[in-house]
Amino acid sequence: MFESAKPLLRLALPALMALPVFYASQAVAQAYPDKPIKLVVPFAAGGTTDALGRIFAQAFSQSIGQSVVVENRPGAGSAFGIDIVAKSPADGYTLLWGSADGLAVLPAIRTNLPYNAEKDLTPITLFAAAPFVYALHPSIPAKSVADFVRYAKANPGKINYGSPGVGSVAHLATALLETRIGIKLTHVPYKGGSQAISDLISGQIEMTTTSPTVILPFVQAGSISAIAQTGQMRSPLLPNVPTMVEAGYGDFVVGSWFGLLGPANLPDGVTKALKETSERIKANPELQTQFKQVGADLMDARSIDFKAFIKDNIKMWKDVVSKAGIQVQTE
Structure with a gap:
């Protein structure tokens, strides 16, 4: 009887050993967050990225009942602040309010960044976009x-x-x-x-x-x-100014975008909780109005693979850099 049970035990053992890890992960996700979250904005206070980050932080804080503290860490075109998050513990308490500047453009024009935008961060959700x-x-x-x-x-x-x-x-x-x-x-x-x-x-x-x-x-x-x-549609702030699409350049849609990221290897449960909360607060009328006042449109990111989106943006800007003859910075 016991001999016949050994094969079953061998098959079940890996699953049994994984149970503590699974339940520990679930427990962490259920308890998260139990202390204030730091949101790093890699630009100085007063700019568009900072303004949007603060609006996001306030709405997010109200939704989760926990403080979200904005910390401005400007420098090196946003590389300094991004690197701080990339090197932080992957526990969900240090997050990045990232933008196209440091996550897509800098990787396209600099080879000496202290972080790898595709490997050293966990993309959580794409939140908003703003035309030029x-x-x-x-x-x-x-x-x-x-x-x-x-x-x-x-x-x-x-x-x-x-x-x-x-x-x-x-x-x-x-x-x-x-x-x-x-x-x-x-x-x-x-x-x-x-x-x-x-x-x-x-x-x-x-x-x-x-x-x-x-x-x-x-x-x-x-x-x-x-x-x-340069947006897909006219900004309500400038309703009389046409888009490049309307001017006859059908696929000319470009601009800055903003999203929430964490360090690499962020636990799945934490990532899911952050994304769900981020999508939920987009229904907040006050947040919608505030984002429009800053010139940004909220994005429905539920079907967007943020990681693939960043990769595609880097590729696009590298192509622009090459065609425009812009010198890639190596030092």
Whole structure:
């Protein structure tokens, strides 16, 4: 009798040994979170990423009944803050409010990052996206994309455009415009977007790529013109500015995006709990309004593989970098 039972015992033993691990994982997930969560925003306070991260943190905190503390850790184009999260314990108490800048663009333009965006993080959920606006100084005689293309082709290299810096999403979104419509612009990198806007208003540069929120008051005042935006649909902040799709560039949809990530090897139960809560708070009317006021649209990420999404974005931006002849940074 006992001899005949041995094969069954051998088959059952691995499963029995795994039970403590399974139940321990379930217990951790059920108890989570039992202390405050730190949300790292890898940019300085006051910008779009920071504003959205704080709105998210407040709504998330209210939903789970636990504090979510925003910690700004700017530096190296967001690489510094991302690396902090990548090297944190995988317990769900240090999370990243990440964006396209550090998760897709930097990996496309830098080979010396201290983290691997595809391997060192656990993508939890894609939360929101924000389009860009191509803005011009009134000295450029263009009221539409077609006008701009004609003028730019007649004046190659004479239009100076400002960006928040080399390798920023705004920089590459303008490089994409150049390669897509066959024009040549001159890049003027700044250490932030605000100085680019100031110089655009004063006429030191002729163009910049920025967010609807930033550009809105200047468009309303007539000091800057907006010829197109890059979202799938028009931003409600700029209902009279057409999209690139409407301008005849059917698949020209690009912008920044924002999501929640943790360190690699985050427990499945914790990841699931964070994703479910993130999706649930998107139904919060106050959060929806606040995100729209900052110029971002919430995304239904329930069917989106965030990990694959990041991989595809890195590939896309690497292609833009190659076609635009942008030098990849190796040091």
